[in-house]
Amino acid sequence: MKRTQYPTLVSWGVVGLIASAAFSFVWERYGGELPGVPWPAILGMLLLSIVLVALGWPIKKWNDGDRTAEIDPLRAARVAMMAKAAAVTGAALTGWYGGQVAYLLVSAGGVRAATGFGMLVAVATAALLMVVGLVVEYFCQLPPDDPSGAEPA
16 A cells, blocks of 8 residues: 555645635535534544554554564555545545635635634544554555565564
């Protein structure tokens, strides 16, 4: 599995930003009420970040040389895939909530600025999820091969 590339994250963020701003504009234009700050989503992203670090930490320790605990390769691969998914999802959600912030701050002459600033918490949490995904993906990277060609004991 190849590591997540930064252009991939940027492109998903831009897609989320454009989709969110367009959705907010169309939704409000046809009489819909825009949602407020998504506190359950913020808590969910924080919880997912904590769980991801907790799952990736033993793999990092094993890669750093602490071989006291056995690591299941399938579990490590699953954690790596979860980290990759978290990074891409975090990028898309950062763009999505960023688009909502931009729309709320630009529309109505700043009347909804309080909601827009509250939505910045969602942007920061989604960005945190993306960063944690990248870090845990790095934790799950295979250690370099032994240059001498010797088999591990």
